[in-house]
Amino acid sequence: MNQHVPTKQNVPAAQSALCAAYGPWAVVTGASDGIGRAFAIELARQGFSLVLVARRGAALDDLADEVKRRFGVKALALVADLASFAQTARLDSETRDIDVGLIVLAAGYGGSGPFVDASQQAELGMIDLNCRALAQSAQDFSRRFVARGRGALVLMSSLVAFQGVPRAANYAATKAYVQTLAEGLAVELKGSGVDVLASAPGPVVSGFGARSGMKIASGQTPEEVARGTLRALGRRTTVRPGFLAKALEASLSLLPRYFRVRVMAKVMAGMTGA
Ligand SMILES: NC(=O)c1ccc[n+]([C@@H]2O[C@H](COP(=O)([O-])OP(=O)(O)OC[C@H]3O[C@@H](n4cnc5c(N)ncnc54)[C@H](OP(=O)(O)O)[C@@H]3O)[C@@H](O)[C@H]2O)c1
Structure with a gap:
């Protein structure tokens, strides 16, 4: 881990209510x-110092340098392949001396196309990263936050978590796991001072589309997702951040689950050029 110390020129970020509630550090x-x-x-803007993974x-x-320069916070880079149990364990062991109060579990990838044709290594690796690593860190940091008496976990779910999705069957199943874990954990931790939030955006324009073989030409921005999610933290268990996520969920929620699956089949066919 590379420690970066703020320079004198940095102007410290104003501490937000969020940072006062959960800070001073976020992973x-x-x-x-x-x-x-x-x-x-966004967290650095709100005054959090960061462990970036x-x-x-x-x-x-580069990001650590940017947030230190712009917001005067501290930032550490922790290079880890979270598909590995041992490397995920380093998130906990290498931050033991840091007062972490918030963790955002956003590492993940998807896939597209028929499950029978997909690389088994890629599909099982997706379960390792999206589910196993997320559960490992959620448990490691929940334990710390409960002992500390306050903290928050943000788990990246998705619109696809709420029904089966043909041509992204395994990816949608990993997000259903994340959503369900968040809902149960939020109630388990109620009264402990620890908040849990599942963030379920619709399509977001990021590197995700190219890595997953999906065409996401238009959608939400990552900034909209981050801000909308952090606004909901401590207030509810699931957030659909942004207008598009809310509109898509509102239209899908009117349909029986069977039809939702059929609608998602058409959406995915469009996104994969099938
Ligand atoms: N984009 C969407 O449409 C969308 C919609 C709903 C939910 N989500 C969810 O939001 C989360 C973030 O997606 P995104 O759109 O930001 O995707 P992205 O732009 O592809 O970013 C994915 C991040 O995960 C990291 N990552 C991938 N494999 C990793 C590994 N083995 N170990 C450690 N880090 C790893 C990547 O970093 P490195 O490559 O440097 O490791 C990258 O920082 C995911 O969980 C995704 O399922 C995305």
């Missing part, structure tokens, strides 16, 4: 790109 996984990166910048160390170092 963000998937911080090198997309939604995780947007969370990191992903595999691409150079991107994390």
Whole structure:
């Protein structure tokens, strides 16, 4: 881990109500790109110092420099492949001396196309990252936050979590796992001072589309997702951040689950050029 010390020129960020409630430090996984990166910048703007986690160390170092320069917070880069149990365990062990009060679990990837044709390594790796690593860190940090008497976990769910999705069957199943874990954990931790929030956006324009083989030409921005999610933290258990997520959920929620699956089949066919 590379420690970055704020320079004299930095102007400290004003501490927000969120930082006063959960801070002073936050961990963000998937911080090198997309939604995780947007969370990191928004949290730094609100006064949090950050532990930034992903595999691409150079991107994390650049982001750490940026948030230190712009907001005067502290930032550390922790390079880890969270598909590995041992490397996920480092998030806990290497931050033990830091007063972490919030964790955003945004690292994840998806897939597209028929499950029978997909690479088994990619599909099982998706379960390792989206589910196993997320559960591991959620448990490690829940324990710390309960002992500390306050804290918050943000779990990246998705619109796809609420029904089966043909051509992204395994990905949608991983997000159903995240959504269900968040709902149960939120109630378990009620009264402990620890809040849990599942964030379920619709399509977001980020590196995700290219990595998952989906065409996401238009959608929400990562910044909209991060801000909308943080506004809901401590107020509810699930948030559909932004207008598009709310509109899509409102229209889908009118349909029986069977039809939702059929609608998602058409949406995915459009997004994968099938
Ligand atoms: N984009 C969407 O439409 C959308 C919609 C709903 C929910 N989501 C969810 O939101 C989360 C973030 O998605 P995004 O749109 O920001 O995707 P993204 O732009 O592709 O970013 C994914 C992040 O995860 C990190 N990551 C991937 N594999 C990793 C690994 N093995 N170990 C550690 N870090 C890893 C990547 O960093 P490195 O490559 O540097 O490791 C990157 O920082 C995901 O959980 C996704 O399922 C996305």
